[in-house]
Amino acid sequence: MNFGCAKLIPSTSSIHWIDQLEKIVGKTHVIRPGADDFAKYEQDETEDLRFPPQAVVRPASADEIQKIVRLAQTEKLPIVPRGGGTGLSGGALAVKGGIVLSLERMNRILEIDKYNFFAIVQPGIITQQFQETVEAEGLFYPPDPASRGSCTIGGNVAENAGGPRALKYGVTKDYVYGLKAVLANGECVSFGGKLLKDVAGYNMTQLFVGSEGTLGIVTEITLKLIALPRLRRTLLAPFDDLHQAAAAVPAIMARGIMPCALEFMERDCLQAIENHIGKPVRFSKNAAVLLIEVNGNHESMLDAEIETIGEVLEEYDAVDCFIAESTAQQNEIWDIRRIAGEAVKSISLYKEEDTVVPRSRVPELVSGVHEICDRWGLRVICYGHAGDGNIHCNILKAGMTDKKWNEELPLAVEEIFKHTVSLGGSISGEHGIGYIQKRYLPLSLGEAEIELHRQLKHALDPQNLLNPDKILPN
């Protein structure tokens, strides 16, 4: 499925505007096709897709971005904003050529406000680096996408990234309380601020969050922080029955406990990890495991919560329960979980579907996905965030012919998504629609809903310059 379009490589006629880009940001910060580091901007982490832009530009300020957008307007050039390039739906791919606008140089933390629990950052800051910086101040920024070591806050905002802690703490959108952006018309706008409440006008901030760079280029972000919880407890529970594992999840919450993570991996996932890391993984012979973590500041509360969780797990026929006794053991459990994606995807070419359903429907989701893939002769491995119903289904090409993979996979994916939607779900929980899922958007949204998207996009970007050919189906 390589849709790369060689015809988009620039002709000499485009040199004029590339020169102008260089005047805006300086020669070093424009990368032309053929340059050493050009290739990485042709792709993100979405399958094996590559789309070369006509140029890459790395501005250092909103002011430079404004000038780039105005140049793009004049030259009718697509602009594709780019964060860490870790996206899984092709949001940062220059599918229509044009300019890839990398925000990597705008990577400063502008303020950490310890009194009001807010931070102001530029979009290019690496998520984990930001998290570690605020944690050193006793503060906490919960969203933790698996790629947090290399993704950026700007990219997280564009995609509304989640992660395991979303269950208790919410996703990126729940922390974005203000932002600045450059619009397609070249205007700079600023919404929200260090305010827990603000109803002066429409919630423009949330319109930009998750809009995947199609409505504006975010240049500054105000993030809410919370106090860093001091303590956590982590446990791992294996089940012989996938359905029992999934059913235990709402039962835990019904007891008044909100874990900060409640993750699910099925046997095939554990075994893929075992093969990938080349050493045994705990409970890899069981049908599924739940990874559960609770956190807080009060020892005896966490003890009581772990005890209650243990009762529920027993009630739902967990066959064991391993409670981490040290930070090292906690990290070991999380390292296993965090490497799941890499391990599964290392098996062969893959297609990852980011299904999400109400959490009580996870058993039906997982068994339905297996049933569909079995029918199409596809191998699938599921893992993810059982607490919030967000299950990543990785379909592996393995030994399948290219022909079968290219022709039949889209049909199987459509079936998976129809099944997901029939359970009250959506076709993407945290990866975004981007380029690769837009054909499926009509499964999640009706014609009137999509038309409303088009109206909004047209109102904000009438020339369709900002990340064109994303989200909305053709």
Place this chain on the structure above:
Amino acid sequence: MNFGCAKLIPSTSSIHWIDQLEKIVGKTHVIRPGADDFAKYEQDETEDLRFPPQAVVRPASADEIQKIVRLAQTEKLPIVPRGGGTGLSGGALAVKGGIVLSLERMNRILEIDKYNFFAIVQPGIITQQFQETVEAEGLFYPPDPASRGSCTIGGNVAENAGGPRALKYGVTKDYVYGLKAVLANGECVSFGGKLLKDVAGYNMTQLFVGSEGTLGIVTEITLKLIALPRLRRTLLAPFDDLHQAAAAVPAIMARGIMPCALEFMERDCLQAIENHIGKPVRFSKNAAVLLIEVNGNHESMLDAEIETIGEVLEEYDAVDCFIAESTAQQNEIWDIRRIAGEAVKSISLYKEEDTVVPRSRVPELVSGVHEICDRWGLRVICYGHAGDGNIHCNILKAGMTDKKWNEELPLAVEEIFKHTVSLGGSISGEHGIGYIQKRYLPLSLGEAEIELHRQLKHALDPQNLLNPDKILPN
């Protein structure tokens, strides 16, 4: 400040469409001018403003609303959606005449999903009634505007209502995970659902929340719930110095405690309550009190939190600390706090400003507001949500002449808002912009930001039929 426009009372030419309204919803559910219960639809709880619509209609379904919107399109009639009529910014006032569309009959709870912690409701359900219903199931819907006994969830969604518990739990927007709405073009749309994560398309749900009925008429709402905390502790701490009271607020949170309410009342407010209820109020001689409540499920954690809060209060020179020892005492404290608005507003004609700043700036906000009002010879009483920086400043007309009140008040209000914005604040925390604050919106938002609002409004409602003359300045 009565802007009522008698000229909008319907002529006989409008009878034709009123007849059609009756065909849509039935005769009983159209109220014509002059009918017994017409008067209440001319006003909400915003000052003494009255605007008679040309008719009131009370539909029972989205289908009926769709027909009403299509009729309004044809007849070019403004439609003003209305919930409980408790708004404080004039959102439900028919300032351009037309149809008041009351959602009072669409008041059912459609589903309470105990497994997934979601509820689906119609917009007309009374907030408190909804809360009590879910609490009986062990679930919790935190947003608690002071008017919760008579306001509706639909109104809360339109205004993005807050309340004391917003500090720990967020405001209405943080609980709205999906909605259905009828657009100005008569189309029904549906976004989101019982999903904690969903990134399939723009966050349209949040575009509608807080849009004050100007972008669509919300007909169904999916609300996230949480597990009901079993325990709470409530305390009241008086201070001789307003600044010390305000400074204690971020200090409590810096100790890792997030109270579920952290309210502030100044002496004048306590004394107004005392006069209003005709009996002594605790600590009414002190400069200010903080009302602090923590909640959870674990006794010893709450004890530890209360102890830590006590330490901080002592450090910031609280002169006393009253800890409620029974539910009756807790209710007594909250009754005092909840009656503050009514008590203050009963003194004379008033204008309430819903200022919000980063919480560390509350002392500067309150002293600045007093300084400005002193200079203009206006009496002001402040109280509100110190934890989230949202302070209600009630300016009282008292003995002032109508001329001075009408001419000078807007200038003083403008100064108050300029001061608020200079502290990083906004002109409304939870009451909305509606009709009475729109002239001040340019203090919170710049020209490019307001232009973006206009573009959105025009894209969604090109005829400007939905709640016209609200939010956006002329």
